[in-house]
Amino acid sequence: PLTGKVALVTGSTSGIGLASAHKLAQQGCNVIIHGLVDQAQGKELQGLFERTYEIKSAFSDANLAEVKEIDQLFSVIQAKFGRLDIVVNNAGVQYTETTEKFPLERWQMIININLTAAFYITQKALPLMHENNWGRIINIASVHGLVGSVNKSAYVAAKHGLVGFTKVVAMEQANRGVTVNAICPGWVETPLINDQIDAIAKHQSLSFDDAKKQLVTAKQPLENMTSPDQIGDLVSFLCSDSASTMTGSALTIDGGWTAQ
Ligand code: NAD
Numbered sequence: 228p229l230t231g232k233v234a235l236v237t238g239s240t241s242g243i244g245l246a247s248a249h250k251l252a253q254q255g256c257n258v259i260i261h262g263l264v265d266q267a268q269g270k271e272l273q274g275l276f277e278r279t280y281e282i283k284s285a286f287s288d289a290n291l292a293e294v295k296e297i298d299q300l301f302s303v304i305q306a307k308f309g310r311l312d313i314v315v316n317n318a319g320v321q322y323t324e325t326t327e328k329f330p331l332e333r334w335q336m337i338i339n340i341n342l343t344a345a346f347y348i349t350q351k352a353l354p355l356m357h358e359n360n361w362g363r364i365i366n367i368a369s370v371h372g373l374v375g376s377v378n379k380s381a382y383v384a385a386k387h388g389l390v391g392f393t394k395v396v397a398m399e400q401a402n403r404g405v406t407v408n409a410i411c412p413g414w415v416e417t418p419l420i421n422d423q424i425d426a427i428a429k430h431q432s433l434s435f436d437d438a439k440k441q442l443v444t445a446k447q448p449l450e451n452m453t454s455p456d457q458i459g460d461l462v463s464f465l466c467s468d469s470a471s472t473m474t475g476s477a478l479t480i481d482g483g484w485t486a487q
Pocket of ligand 1: 237238239240241242243244261262263264288289290291292317318319320340367368369370411412413414415416417418419420
């Protein structure tokens with residue numbers, strides 16, 4: 228059903244972004260793979276998508292902390308595809324530290340990658356979506372776009388910002404064929420959370436698996452983590468006609484984290 232459409236999934240060389248890219252490509256969507264891996268790895272992934280799904284793909288390693296690199300990414304999209312229908316603002320980074328000790332440079336980096344890049348990419352994508360009167364913008368926020376956790380000041384601020392931004396763009400784009408939604412996952416099994424599991428394992432002399440269980444159950448009533456594929460399915464649903472009146476939502480998929 229997405230045949231002929233073009234999707235940019237930021238941070239799609241790993242985790243949630245990669246799974247979302249697979250789900251979109253499975254439906255015939257052309258997908259731009261993006262993330263911080265070397266060119267050889269990126270091109271290999273691009274080839275895999277092209278062969279597996281018989282779609283057109285491209286690879287970009289634009290550093291989203293640099294506005295100029297986002298400009299270059301859009302030049303590539305224009306040249307190779309000449310259209311853009313779906314944006315999944317997914318790339319994100321984490322750093323944990325108390326607010327007293329949180330380094331300013333880390334704060335700025337997290338705000339730039341997790342929030343400002345989503346704004347700037349949205350700004351550049353909207354005119355392309357308007358050309359076809361259809362678009363889907365999906366911002367991968369977090370439960371941390373809705374509630375706080377200690378030692379995550381920058382991440383929580385950025386994700387709350389992303390949920391707020393989602394609402395405003397949704398209102399502005401209503402009746403223009405473009406829907407804008409945020410997905411707010413709880414714990415998802417990806418490399419992003421490994422540092423946090425390692426820290427618990429080290430401090431409490433636990434195995435990686437026991438530390439993982441502790442991390443999850445400290446926040447979620449449901450002790451399974453969500454899989455990247457499950458988030459990808461939600462992304463896919465938001466791109467379907469069934470979701471054409473869903474806009475401005477912050478959808479939790481969090482094992483009950485925010486039900487408490
Ligand atoms: P991940 O670490 O597996 O993947 C992150 C991706 O972002 C990679 O492709 C990486 O190359 C890219 N990236 C990082 N910094 C970048 C930069 N400066 N420029 C360009 N690309 C950059 O992480 P993930 O867990 O799949 O996270 C994806 C999104 O989901 C993030 O926004 C994260 O905050 C959010 N999220 C994750 C969880 C979780 O538990 N894993 C929960 C809620 C929300």
